[in-house]
Amino acid sequence: MESFKHLIDTISNPTILFTATFLIFFFIFPINDWFDKWNRRLKLYGLWSKKSMLIVTFIMVAFYIVGLSDPDFRLIMLKPDNVPISGLIYLVYFFTWLSMHQAYENDARIERGEPLDEQYDAPNDKVLVWPDLVYIEFISLILCSAFLLIWSISLPAPIEEPANPTESPNPAKAPWYFLGLQEMLVYFDPWMAGVVLPMLIIVGLMAIPYLDNERSGSGYYSFKNRKLSIGLFMFGWLVLWNMLIIVGTILRGPNWNFFGPFEYWDIHKLEALTNINFSEFVYIKWLNTGLPDNIILREIWGLLVLLGYFLILPPLLAKTALKKLFARLGSFRYSIFIVLILIALTLPMKMYLRWIFNLKYIVSIPEYFFNF
Amino acid sequence: MMDKFRNTQFYKSIFRGGGVPKSRRQRMMVVLNSVFLHLHPVRLPKHAVKLKFTWCMGGLSFFIFLVLTISGILLMFYYRPTIEYAYTDIIDLAEQVPFGIMREIHRWGAHAMVITVWLHMFRVFMTGSYKPPREFNWVVGVLLLFLTLLLSFTGYLLPWDQLAIWAITVGSNMARATPFLGHEGPGAALLAIGDINFVTMGSDVRFALIGGRFMGEAALLRFYVLHCVGLPFIIMIFMAIHFWRIRKDGGISTPV
Numbered sequence: 001m002e003s004f005k006h007l008i009d010t011i012s013n014p015t016i017l018f019t020a021t022f023l024i025f026f027f028i029f030p031i032n033d034w035f036d037k038w039n040r041r042l043k044l045y046g047l048w049s050k051k052s053m054l055i056v057t058f059i060m061v062a063f064y065i066v067g068l069s070d071p072d073f074r075l076i077m078l079k080p081d082n083v084p085i086s087g088l089i090y091l092v093y094f095f096t097w098l099s100m101h102q103a104y105e106n107d108a109r110i111e112r113g114e115p116l117d118e119q120y121d122a123p124n125d126k127v128l129v130w131p132d133l134v135y136i137e138f139i140s141l142i143l144c145s146a147f148l149l150i151w152s153i154s155l156p157a158p159i160e161e162p163a164n165p166t167e168s169p170n171p172a173k174a175p176w177y178f179l180g181l182q183e184m185l186v187y188f189d190p191w192m193a194g195v196v197l198p199m200l201i202i203v204g205l206m207a208i209p210y211l212d213n214e215r216s217g218s219g220y221y222s223f224k225n226r227k228l229s230i231g232l233f234m235f236g237w238l239v240l241w242n243m244l245i246i247v248g249t250i251l252r253g254p255n256w257n258f259f260g261p262f263e264y265w266d267i268h269k270l271e272a273l274t275n276i277n278f279s280e281f282v283y284i285k286w287l288n289t290g291l292p293d294n295i296i297l298r299e300i301w302g303l304l305v306l307l308g309y310f311l312i313l314p315p316l317l318a319k320t321a322l323k324k325l326f327a328r329l330g331s332f333r334y335s336i337f338i339v340l341i342l343i344a345l346t347l348p349m350k351m352y353l354r355w356i357f358n359l360k361y362i363v364s365i366p367e368y369f370f371n372f
Numbered sequence: 373m374m375d376k377f378r379n380t381q382f383y384k385s386i387f388r389g390g391g392v393p394k395s396r397r398q399r400m401m402v403v404l405n406s407v408f409l410h411l412h413p414v415r416l417p418k419h420a421v422k423l424k425f426t427w428c429m430g431g432l433s434f435f436i437f438l439v440l441t442i443s444g445i446l447l448m449f450y451y452r453p454t455i456e457y458a459y460t461d462i463i464d465l466a467e468q469v470p471f472g473i474m475r476e477i478h479r480w481g482a483h484a485m486v487i488t489v490w491l492h493m494f495r496v497f498m499t500g501s502y503k504p505p506r507e508f509n510w511v512v513g514v515l516l517l518f519l520t521l522l523l524s525f526t527g528y529l530l531p532w533d534q535l536a537i538w539a540i541t542v543g544s545n546m547a548r549a550t551p552f553l554g555h556e557g558p559g560a561a562l563l564a565i566g567d568i569n570f571v572t573m574g575s576d577v578r579f580a581l582i583g584g585r586f587m588g589e590a591a592l593l594r595f596y597v598l599h600c601v602g603l604p605f606i607i608m609i610f611m612a613i614h615f616w617r618i619r620k621d622g623g624i625s626t627p628v
Contacts (some may be wrong), residue, residue, distance in 0.1 A: 017383055045429075046606065081435035081483075081535070084480075084483040084484070084486075087487065088487055091435070091487060091491060092491075092494075095427065095491055095494060095495070096494075097450070098424070098427075098628045099494070099495070099498035102425075103498070116627055118417075118419040118425065119625050121628050125418055126415040126416060126417055126418070127415065127416055127418055127421060128396070128399050128400065128403075128414065128415055128416075129412040129413065129414055129415065129416060130393060130399045130400075130402045130403050130404045130409070131399070131403065132421050133416060133420070133421045134412075135411065136423070136428070137423055137428075137431055140428045140431065140432060140435075141435055141596060144432055144435060144436070145439070148436075148439065148477055148480060148481055149473075149477070149485065152473040152477045152480055153473055153476075153482045155476070155480070156466065156476060157466075157475050157476045157479040158535055159462060159463065159466075159531055159533050159535075160533040160534040160535045161533060161534045161589075162533060162534070163455075163459065163532045163533055163534060163536065163537040164534060165537065165586060165587055165588075166535075168538060169534055169538055171426070172538040172539070172540075172541065173539060173542065174537050174539050174543045175524065175525060175528050175543070177486050177521055177524065178521075178543060180524070181546070182542065189549065190545070190548065190549035190556075191549035191550065191551055191554070191557050192548050193546070193555075194545075194546025194547070195546060195547070195549060195550045195551065195554075195567045196538055196551070200500075202514060202518055203618065205493075205517075206500055206510070206511045206514045206515075208497070209502040209503060209506070209507035209510050209511070210507060212502075212503070214505060215502075215504060215628075216628070217500040217503070217627050218499070218500040218501060218503035218504075218506075218627070218628065219499060219500065219624075219625035219626040219627045219628065220419075220499060220500070220626075220627045221425075221498055221499055222500070224466055226500065230497075230498070233497055237494065237497075253605060255402070265466065272566075289597060300605065303411050315442065329602075346603070353411075363559075366557055367532045367561075368559070368561055368562070369549065369556050369559075369560065369561070370557045370558035370559075
């Protein structure tokens with residue numbers, strides 16, 4: 001048992017957790033034919049069968065129940081405001097399964113030339129709202145109310161000591177739905193993690209219908225013809241959104257250090273802070289001179305890297321790997337699409353630069369609060 | 373007895389048509405004649421009533437919003453948004469009220485709504501329902517998601533306990549770093565004439581949000597007003613647009 005807990009603690013370290021996720025993710029949600037080929041070869045689509053769902057559900061529930069016997073796990077999972085997270089984890093899994101299950105079913109139907117589950121011959125095939133829809137709504141309302149009532153009776157809302165501005169708790173955490181943003185603070189300056197990236201998430205979500213201009217595939221679950229859009233959305237939604245929240249809520253303790261789910265939150269856990277900026281790499285490590293006094297001279301290398309990433313990489317990709325996509329989207333849509341994707345990708349990139357090279361910022365101009 | 377009652381002038385004046393709706397025509401009239409039910413169309417494609425397809429998440433989000441509105445109004449009777457009373461009022465809600473679970477319903481309902489709204493977005497994405505002609509309604513939906521999070525965030529401060537103020541402190545400290553608008557944000561130092569900075573700790577966007585340099589009375593009042601009046605007002609406007617556009621864009625999405 002102890003060794004099992006230790007194993008879980010070890011593999012839930014962000015370095016291992018995210019690396020494993022990044023490696024397998026696009027084989028499970030293939031974004032192109034190459035990944036799709038491997039998905040079929042490894043039979044990963046089997047994840048969306050009913051049997052897999054039952055097995056995964058069993059494992060999740062069993063893990064949760066067994067985990068609750070551990071005092072540290074109980075402390076973090078049963079903290080009242082974290083209870084919704086347990087529900088969220090399972091619901092996100094279940095509905096991902098449900099949508100992918102139906103998507104693969106529909107894809108198979110289309111291949112066989114059969115009508116879709118959602119297809120109907122208007123107008124003969126319509127049902128009346130009264131009673132067919134109204135009674136379903138009624139039952140869901142009652143079930144939802146009952147659920148809320150039971151939840152409210154059995155779990156008191158959290159209330160801690162009266163507010164005291166002079167005594168800050170450690171860790172001080174935002175509400176759980178913002179913990180993905182707080183987790184990004186590890187890798188980004190607040191102006192990126194707290195302001196620019198959230199705005200780009202909103203703008204990026206709003207832009208989806210205008211960027212994915214493939215008209216077909218509306219009104220039914222499908223995957224085959226929407227591989228790219230579903231794969232990218234899933235990556236954003238499952239990994240960069242939900243997984244970051246889960247990491248921020250469950251796996252971050254005092255001083256925002258990492259703690260496994262079965263680990264005691266030791267306030268004295270020490271982690272070496274040896275992060276250095278890109279400019280220090282260039283001038284001190286590689287050139288063996290001191291940092292120049294001139295800000296522009298000091299940061300020019302980092303700025304060049306950023307310029308190359310955001311201005312030279314997109315046209316380069318348009319000419320090579322993303323040629324087909326560029327032709328389909330046109331230059332305007334493509335520019336917006338690629339900038340959003342590149343910004344989203346800075347998060348995993350900065351994670352690895354941090355873990356491998358202890359890189360803090362690529363461009364760091366604290367004089368003007370500009371760190372990237 | 374019931375049939376007799378259904379035939380009275382009184383009953384008929386409220387429910388036009390009278391009687392249990394049995395014929396197809398009567399069932400259509402029920403929906404058409406009700407101000408609430410006529411948010412729906414009269415007839416739907418078959419898959420629109422299947423839980424497997426809709427997950428019911430949009431409807432539940434709306435329902436939970438109504439639950440939160442009602443429980444929120446009840447809470448407003450007892451809660452006073454001042455540093456002096458806020459915390460004790462919250463304690464009293466649980467301790468002094470018999471079977472006092474109204475705050476629980478409100479708080480867990482709020483968490484539940486965040487989750488149902490997310491899952492609704494997920495369902496709409498997976499069925500490709502954001503595609504033309506429904507692009508704009510997706511945009512409105514994203515705004516509703518954003519407003520839901522803001523509503524939950526502003527409500528988080530109101531109990532005025534350690535959990536509340538430090539969560540909001542962490543959240544609102546990020547506003548300090550807003551480019552150009554926060555006093556620790558990139559570019560803010562450029563907005564100056566000579567030595568006089570325009571964006572300072574006393575004039576930036578965080579100051580506007582919490583009404584002061586530190587988390588205090590003004591922040592509590594601002595969050596209270598935003599939570600109870602300002603944001604519900606805005607979210608209701610966008611909800612009206614959202615529901616209206618569902619109908620105008622052709623109802624629930626169907627395969628073409």
